[in-house]
Amino acid sequence: DGGITQSPKYLFRKEGQNVTLSCEQNLNHDAMYWYRQDPGQGLRLIYYSQIVNDFQKGDIAEGYSVSREKKESFPLTVTSAQKNPTAFYLCASSATSRWEQYFGPGTRLTVT
Amino acid sequence: GENVEQHPSTLSVQEGDSAVIKCTYSDSASNYFPWYKQELGKGPQLIIDIRSNVGEKKDQRIAVTLNKTAKHFSLHITETQPEDSAVYFCAASIYSGGGADGLTFGKGTHLIIQP
Numbered sequence: 001d002g003g004i005t006q007s008p009k010y011l012f013r014k015e016g017q018n019v020t021l022s023c024e025q026n027l028n029h030d031a032m033y034w035y036r037q038d039p040g041q042g043l044r045l046i047y048y049s050q051i052v053n054d055f056q057k058g059d060i061a062e063g064y065s066v067s068r069e070k071k072e073s074f075p076l077t078v079t080s081a082q083k084n085p086t087a088f089y090l091c092a093s094s095a096t097s098r099w100e101q102y103f104g105p106g107t108r109l110t111v112t
Numbered sequence: 113g114e115n116v117e118q119h120p121s122t123l124s125v126q127e128g129d130s131a132v133i134k135c136t137y138s139d140s141a142s143n144y145f146p147w148y149k150q151e152l153g154k155g156p157q158l159i160i161d162i163r164s165n166v167g168e169k170k171d172q173r174i175a176v177t178l179n180k181t182a183k184h185f186s187l188h189i190t191e192t193q194p195e196d197s198a199v200y201f202c203a204a205s206i207y208s209g210g211g212a213d214g215l216t217f218g219k220g221t222h223l224i225i226q227p
Contacts, residue, residue: 004155033214042118042201042217043156058214059113090155099144099163099207101215103155 003027004104006091011109013085021076021107023091032074033092033101036060043090049074050096078109085111114139116204118218126226131192133221135202136184142204145178145185146215150199159200160187163207189223197225
C-alpha cells in the first residue's frame, strides 16, 4: 500500500523537550517537505529536501532541524528553541519529474 | 518571497449551486498553482492544479482558471454536494527542471454546503 506515513497521529510533550516527528514514504519520491499548520491558517513551509543528504530552509525554519539520510525518510525535530511548537505538522513528497505534492495524514503536537 | 491571498474565508452555498474561491499571488515567477481540499483532522488532498502555460483546466465538477497578467486564479465547483463541505486551500510555487520549491499557501476557505 503506497503512501506517506506520519507517526504518531497525536504527540504530547513538556516544554523544554526536543521531539522528533516521523515521515516515511514508499512512493519513490525524491523530494520531501515539512509544513506547519496553525488553527484557521494556511500551511507554512518549514524545511524541504530535493535529494538525499541535502535540504533547504523554508519560511519558518527557526527552532526546527531535519535530516535526510534515506530517500524514504525525512524526520523533523522540534527543538526547545521553537517558541510556539503546538501545531499540526504535515509532511509531503513529490517526484522530481512531477509537479504535484502529496501530503501525509499529519501529526498533531501539543506542548504544555 | 511569494505571498498568496485567498478569499473569501468562509463561503456558504445551497446544495446544487456553484461555488467560486479566488486567490491572488505576488511573485510573477510562480508557475504552478494547485488546489487542496482538507477535511477536519486530515492532511490536504490535491484536487486540481494548473500550470502557468494554461488558462483553464476542468475535471468533472471542478475547474480552475488562471490569469497570469492579473496574477490571480480561481477554483470553481459546480453542482455542489454535501461532501464538498471542507476547507479549500490555494497555493503557488516555482517549478524548475530539478524539482519544485515548497508551496506558499493561502489561508483557506471554509466551504459550507447547505442542504
